[in-house]
Amino acid sequence: MAVGRYHRQEIFYPIGSEGQKKLQQGRVCIIGIGALGASVANMLAQAGVGYLRLIDRDIVELTNLQRQALFTEADVEQQLPKAEAAREHIAQMNSEIEIEAVIADVNPYNVEKFITDVDIVVDGLDNLETRYLLNEACDKHKIRYVYGGVVGSGGMMMNILPGETPCLECLLGPLPEEGSYDTCDTVGVISPITNIVASYEAAETMKLLLDSESVCRQAISMDAWDSYTEFFDVDKDPECPVCGKHQYTRLEHRQKNYTASLCGHDAYQITPEDDGTFDYDAVVTALEGEGEVKRNRFFTTFKNDEADLKLFPDGRAIINSVPSGDEAQKIFAKYIDR
Amino acid sequence: MIKIKILFNGPVRQLNGWKNVANIELPDGATGYDLCDYFKIVPGKTRLYGFLIRDGKKIKEEEELHDGETIKVNGKTSGG
Numbered sequence: 001m002a003v004g005r006y007h008r009q010e011i012f013y014p015i016g017s018e019g020q021k022k023l024q025q026g027r028v029c030i031i032g033i034g035a036l037g038a039s040v041a042n043m044l045a046q047a048g049v050g051y052l053r054l055i056d057r058d059i060v061e062l063t064n065l066q067r068q069a070l071f072t073e074a075d076v077e078q079q080l081p082k083a084e085a086a087r088e089h090i091a092q093m094n095s096e097i098e099i100e101a102v103i104a105d106v107n108p109y110n111v112e113k114f115i116t117d118v119d120i121v122v123d124g125l126d127n128l129e130t131r132y133l134l135n136e137a138c139d140k141h142k143i144r145y146v147y148g149g150v151v152g153s154g155g156m157m158m159n160i161l162p163g164e165t166p167c168l169e170c171l172l173g174p175l176p177e178e179g180s181y182d183t184c185d186t187v188g189v190i191s192p193i194t195n196i197v198a199s200y201e202a203a204e205t206m207k208l209l210l211d212s213e214s215v216c217r218q219a220i221s222m223d224a225w226d227s228y229t230e231f232f233d234v235d236k237d238p239e240c241p242v243c244g245k246h247q248y249t250r251l252e253h254r255q256k257n258y259t260a261s262l263c264g265h266d267a268y269q270i271t272p273e274d275d276g277t278f279d280y281d282a283v284v285t286a287l288e289g290e291g292e293v294k295r296n297r298f299f300t301t302f303k304n305d306e307a308d309l310k311l312f313p314d315g316r317a318i319i320n321s322v323p324s325g326d327e328a329q330k331i332f333a334k335y336i337d338r
Numbered sequence: 339m340i341k342i343k344i345l346f347n348g349p350v351r352q353l354n355g356w357k358n359v360a361n362i363e364l365p366d367g368a369t370g371y372d373l374c375d376y377f378k379i380v381p382g383k384t385r386l387y388g389f390l391i392r393d394g395k396k397i398k399e400e401e402e403l404h405d406g407e408t409i410k411v412n413g414k415t416s417g418g
Contacts, residue, residue: 036418128416149415154348156415171396172414173389176382184417187349187386194418219396221412223348226358230347230410233395 026209027118029053037124039198056082057105067191135168136248153225155197166236167243192224268328278315340405350413370399388414
């Protein structure tokens, strides 16, 4: 008798055939499809989680291939967005599940719509600012959030279960000032730690989907180079502005044109408020008379003596080679938001 | 004076000249803030520094330290 795709998982006692059905009904949103997110997506797809929403704002670059599973040199050459490249590769591995690729920057305007129709949100982000925003959104909507982060050879993971466990701000304290903490762009990162943290994230996501008693309620700190793993407790802080007082200042802080520095890229990203009036085709047509324009199915690049930018259909733009957010805003106003 | 053993978890050991272990002495009644001062760490400002762990539990910097304890210094992990 032929055995099915998930046979080895179904004979694993804590899952079984009933658990497998639950996994296939599970809906998971992974935010950030880099080293962590791509590995988590791969493992959850292999496990047969029924619906995966993959969200990322970036394009696959050569420096990603050292640690980011799923991506290939062909993806780099084609300048594929990470979310779409991951969707295409995963679909070849498991055609039985639904995968939605979302090419977007997660910000106060859109974070809630991405997370409110899923069971679990998994963290694959590359910065703390968006993590703190996501922490607020998940607390507000009582969505379970699997936090994971890496830098250098170290990593951390914690399940954040609103109403039950401490939140990200209880663990890490107030958001540090921008530039006051190291990132993978400043001190590097190695592939083994991203795979270790991603593996914990994937396993915890599966356990949460199954309502398993084995769900981890401690934080985990790991280092692949120093060879240690430590489980530790974190107290829920009653004075925590997020899970203690339910104040969502980042979620409510909405600028007209949301500007973010892209760490290590000498670039700024500007996301306009989505008021339904942005006309991508009209903007690209206007750009064609003012410089070199290249358009593919995912974005348009524009270059002249003054500006070097990438424009996406949702109105988001990445302004390259500018010294400040103000300069990026000026270019955005002149060429996009006229 | 109290004697404290400090373990630096992972990349945060940069704050101790890349060594994982330090044995230090602090005045009686010293807190986590005094430990941070010893290593020129300013919580919330110093790159890499995250928080302190004692006996498998995260503690606040204002908590008092005791003779013979081991304190772990943990970093922040911001990447993905």
